[in-house]
Amino acid sequence: MGAYLKNEQEINLSILQEKVLNSPFYKSKLKSMNFYSSIKDVPFTLKDEIRKTSKYDLLAVDKRLISHFHESSGTTGIPTTSWYTKRDLETGGKEIAVSGIKLNDNDLVLIRFPFSMFVPAFFVLHAAYQTGAGVIPASSRNTVTPYPKVLELMTELEVTVFAGIPRELELLAETARQLSINLKESFPHLRGILVAGELLSPRRKAYLEGVWGRPIYNLYGSTETGNIAKMCEYGVLHLSEENYYLEIYEESLKAEKAVGEVGVAVITTLTNQAAPLIRYVTEDLVSIHPSKCQCGSSHLEVRHYGRAKDCLTIGDKTIGLYELQEAIYSLDQVPIAWKVRETEDGMNIVMQYSEPVLLLKGVIQEHYKKNNIPGTITLSLDETLFDTSTLLNNEISRKPVYIEKRK
Ligand SMILES: [Zn+2]
Incomplete structure (x- = not known):
């Protein structure tokens, strides 16, 4: 359990304290950190808390040091904000x-x-x-x-x-x-x-x-944290250990996950100046793995599985964007647009192709079953999710919504 970083015990709480307590948000949330003997005792910072706070409350440096203000795409409706200094x-x-x-x-x-x-x-x-x-x-x-x-x-x-x-x-x-x-x-x-x-x-x-x-x-990475991990030439996503401390928890945040297990990423920024975060619950599903990579890095490998909120529970199985991508992108013919709609006992998978393709529904359903997609799968092959002719026009691109949950 737990010991994801060699220097876990060495995280200097007093330095972290000095940084985060400069922001009005943490000043009011943590009062004083002197009482915490370990980072594990510091309360989590939730996304909702950040969303509710006013934008300047996250700023931990003098306004003269501000280089950029950023916001996330706000897939959920309310964006999360962050500040960056030039050094950040x-x-x-x-x-x-x-x-x-x-x-x-x-x-x-x-x-x-x-x-x-x-x-x-x-x-x-x-x-x-x-x-x-x-x-x-x-x-x-x-x-x-x-x-x-x-x-x-x-x-x-x-x-x-x-x-x-x-x-x-x-x-x-x-x-x-x-x-x-x-x-x-x-x-x-x-x-x-x-x-x-x-x-x-x-x-x-x-x-x-x-x-x-x-x-x-x-x-x-994310707007709030910066670049948490980068892929090396061998395709391994290495954690930036000098800049981030990563913990992985089960979704209820009650217990920590072991190395190799999938859970919610909890991030502490170690070097961010403008809007430092301590034990920030990203809502991203990740796992970490020890790494002695051919690239020479021994930094932990991070595997990212998408957002916890996108997961569907079908029977006793949970599947998310990762499993769906693995199934869709291993089809013989990958659609130009797709969407999954949650149904009562499974899902309706909408697949749109830009050219006529010969598709046998039974074969596709069998492919999904083989790729561990649970429940009853229905297919829609005639629905237009996206007008591909707009690509040649001057239309503005958007990020698609891949999973539509039942209301
Ligand atoms: Zn590597």
């Missing part, structure tokens, strides 16, 4: 610079992460500044850089690295198909892809690497 942004950038993508001054990075309230675009920007790489700020979610324009820029500017959410890779691939652009041949300079911001199960990663013919490096 540089730390997030450094994590990307030293990830498996190994940015260098020969690189030209097309940043498709939105340059807006979300933080990843700015981390990539800082990674580029640190390594001398050039950037093309081809933000998603605006009308300046629609999908065909992104493909055009990638070819014309000889882009070497693409950075964006995994869904953008799927939408760009579909745009390329509509424009008869061969992804593997049209971008001879593209050497790798950096993704973040959405779950990337191993089979989704393998599928996208197959479609694009390039290696993909994933990042795990």
Whole structure:
């Protein structure tokens, strides 16, 4: 149980105290931390607490040190907020610079992460500044850089690295198909892809690497915390142990999970200046594994399984986005859009294809069963989730909702 970090006992509570008690939020929540002899005694910080607090209450530095304010996408309706100093942004950038993508001054990075309230675009920007790489700020979610324009820029500017959410890779691939652009041949300079911001199960990663013919490096983190883990060249997501202390708890937060077991990630930021967090319950499902990686890092491996709130309970089984991605992305024909609707005794899986495909419902249902999807599975193959013709127009992209729970 517990001992995820060699220096768990060495977490300096007085230094943490000094930092977090500078924010009005923690000043009122923790009163004084002198009474805590171990970090394990400090109360958890819940997402709802952060959502309810006013934005400046999380700030732990003088306003003059503020570099950025950010908000999460607010999938649940209410966004979570965070502050960053220049050094905080540089730390997030450094994590990307030293990830498996190994940015260098020969690189030209097309940043498709939105340059807006979300933080990843700015981390990539800082990674580029640190390594001398050039950037093309081809933000998603605006009308300046629609999908065909992104493909055009990638070819014309000889882009070497693409950075964006995994869904953008799927939408760009579909745009390329509509424009008869061969992804593997049209971008001879593209050497790798950096993704973040959405779950990337191993089979989704393998599928996208197959479609694009390039290696993909994933990042795990959040607006509130920064980059918690980065993928090395061997596909292992390593915890940034110098910047984060990670604990894993069962969802009720009553008991800690053992190494290798899946639970909710509880994060303490060790170096964040602007909005430090202590024992922050991320609501993300993760597991950690000891690592003696070929890349030379002995930092723990983090495996990410999506959000606990997305999980469906069917009979005595729980499945979430991870299991669904593993099943969908190992289909012989992967749909361009899909959605799972919870039903009384299972789920209705909607799959949309952009080209006519020969699908045998029985074979697909059998595939899902084999991939441990429980309950009664019904399939909808004629429903339009997403109008693929909009990709060629100047429409703004959005992150899809993959799981729809019963009300
Ligand atoms: Zn490694």
